[in-house]
Amino acid sequence: xxxxxxxxxxxxxxxxxxxxxxxxxxxxxxxxxxxxxxxxxxxxxxxxxxxxxxxxxxxxxxxxxxxxxxxxxxxxxxxxxxxxxxxxxxxxxxxxxxxxxxxxxxxxxxxxxxxxxxxxxxxxxxxxxxxxxxxxxxxxxxxxxxxxxxxxxxxxxxxxxxxxxxxxxxxxxxxxxxxxxxxxxxxxxxxxxxxxxxxxxxxxxxxxxxxxxxxxxxxxxxxxxxxxxxxxxxxxxxxxxxxxxxxxxxxxxxxxxxxxxxxxxxxxxxxxxxxxxxxxxxxxxxxxxxxxxxxxxxxxxxxxxxxxxxxxxxxxxxxxxxxxxxxxxxxxxxxxxxxxxxxxxxxxxxxxxxxxxxxxxxxxxxxxxxx
Numbered sequence: 508x509x510x511x512x513x514x515x516x517x518x519x520x521x522x523x524x525x526x527x528x529x530x531x532x533x534x535x536x537x538x539x540x541x542x543x544x545x546x547x548x549x550x551x552x553x554x555x556x557x558x559x560x561x562x563x564x565x566x567x568x569x570x571x572x573x574x575x576x577x578x579x580x581x582x583x584x585x586x587x588x589x590x591x592x593x594x595x596x597x598x599x600x601x602x603x604x605x606x607x608x609x610x611x612x613x614x615x616x617x618x619x620x621x622x623x624x625x626x627x628x629x630x631x632x633x634x635x636x637x638x639x640x641x642x643x644x645x646x647x648x649x650x651x652x653x654x655x656x657x658x659x660x661x662x663x664x665x666x667x668x669x670x671x672x673x674x675x676x677x678x679x680x681x682x683x684x685x686x687x688x689x690x691x692x693x694x695x696x697x698x699x700x701x702x703x704x705x706x707x708x709x710x711x712x713x714x715x716x717x718x719x720x721x722x723x724x725x726x727x728x729x730x731x732x733x734x735x736x737x738x739x740x741x742x743x744x745x746x747x748x749x750x751x752x753x754x755x756x757x758x759x760x761x762x763x764x765x766x767x768x769x770x771x772x773x774x775x776x777x778x779x780x781x782x783x784x785x786x787x788x789x790x791x792x793x794x795x796x797x798x799x800x801x802x803x804x805x806x807x808x809x810x811x812x813x814x815x816x817x818x819x820x821x822x823x824x825x826x827x828x829x830x831x832x833x834x835x836x837x838x839x840x841x842x843x844x845x846x847x848x849x850x851x852x853x854x855x856x857x858x859x860x861x862x863x864x865x866x867x868x869x870x871x872x873x874x875x876x877x878x
Contacts, residue, residue, distance in 0.1 A: 515661040516566040523566075524664075524762065524785050524810050526843040528878070532835070532871040533566040533845040535663070535812065536861055538852050541615035546854035560662055563858070563865050566845060567663030568787075568812065571655035573716045573725075574648040580639040593617060599635035602628060624682040630690065630697040633681065637701070637708040642715045652721045666724040666764065669713055669752065673705035674736065674744040675729050684735055706748050713752050717759035724762045726787065727752060732769020733796075741774055746781065753782030764812075768850055770796040775805035789813030790849035791834070799838035810843035820848050820856035828867045840876030 514522065514530050523533045538544065538559060544552050551559070560567040583598040589607070597604040607621035624633055656665050671679070677698075678687050690698045717725060727749055731741070753763040765778070768788035775797065778786065786809055791798055794816035802811050814834060819827055835841055846868060852861070 516564075516663050517659075517661045520566045520568065520664050520845060523841075523843060523845045524764075526808075526810050528873055529841065530873065532841050532868050534865055534868045535565050535568050535845055535847045536563070536852050537848065537850065538858070538861070540851060542613075543852050543854050545615060547858060551858045557658070557662060559858075563862055564869075565663065565865075567659065568845075569655065569659050569663060569665050571652045571665045571667060571722055572648045573667040573669070574645045574652055574719045574721075575642050575712060575715045576645040576648070577712070578641045578643075579636065580641070582635050582639060584636075592620060595623070597623060597633075597636055599632045601632040601635060604629055604632055604636075619680065619683065622681060622683045622686065624677070624690075625686065627690065627694045627697050630694065630701050634701050634704045637704040640708045640711060642711050644715060644719045649719060649721060656721055664724055665722045666726045667716060667720050667722050668728050669716055669725050670709060671728050671730070672709065672745045672748040672752070673702040674740070674748075675731060676705065677702070678735050679730060702744065706751075709748070709752060710755070713755050717756050717761055720761070722761075724764055725756050726764045726766050727783075728766045730769065731765070731767035731771060731774065733773050734770055738773050738777070742777055746777055749781050749783065757782050768795070768813075772796045772801055772805070775801060779806040779808050781809075783809060785810045785812060787812040788849045791816045791819070793818060795849065799834045799844060802843065803838050810845070812845040812847055813849035814844055814846050815848050817848055817850055817853045820853055820860075824860060824863045824867070827864050831864075831868070832871070835871065835876065840878030841871065841873060842878045 519529050519533045522529050539556050554562070556569070581600060585596050587594040587596065591610070593608045595606045604623035605621065606619070606623040608617040609620045611618050624630060659665050670676070678684050682690065729745070731745065736745070749765065756763040763783040764785045764787050765781070765783045766787045768790055771778070771786070771789070789795070789797055789802065789811035790813055799814050802809070815831065819830055831846060
């Protein structure tokens, strides 16, 4: 884009999502959560979000609240503390479900210790949790969303999360991978009944969110990976659900983004058929199994936010930059790419190191490639 005006970060990010020409390589990093910030020097740890984004001149992606309030009829959910763990009890007409999460200091996050679904009876009980939900427009959250958009301005885009599709929710949060597949084999009808109730619950949420959100981007928070499900299982469950959510999002003039951060290569052709514009957290080897060239060959109608993995950012700056340059050359250019570390930046990759890589990325321009 020689002799053309420099784009704002928001313009650059949005053009990349639409797979249009950009002036230089869009660049964003996930450095805003406690799992990264708590391990940095105080002067960076104490910076506000937009101060950090300005410091690194990021083409920023920020989250905002969905203007939705949910209600559940006939079910009581209460939280308790037990030996430092967080216990959630879901009381339903068919029994009480118990989930236990423990806090991990290194990642500054909660992780499951005990899943609420253990038996076929728990599948029946959990149906009440999703069958009796109602969602309505929340004007206070709408105003907060508008303020978030004002705050971010031309620095980048603002997204709303819309939860996970049913099977990915069950695998990660409700039953765990091992028990999910036991239930799928031994009690397929009961599992499918729960999945359908969960799907209808997400449809109710997405309809309200897509209609009322001031944001242009809604994200299905999938964490998809073939380490958790096969291509056939993805197609039977996740694909058809994501297809329906994406249609609702696009019918309301919004853009559907998929947060899929695992091994995806075998799924890319089917993902390319979804009404989704972008895969966020697209991860390269050795953490993931997808390259920038794979996107071009197997999923050409979808853009990506990602392109590296956490392990690369532990290498010297020169190695990081050479790897990024090589990946772009193999892909034939930067079309449809917002370059980032895919997942959360490893704490060992400190801000000064990221800044050096960022400076180098500014020199990578559209006209350097065929695109």
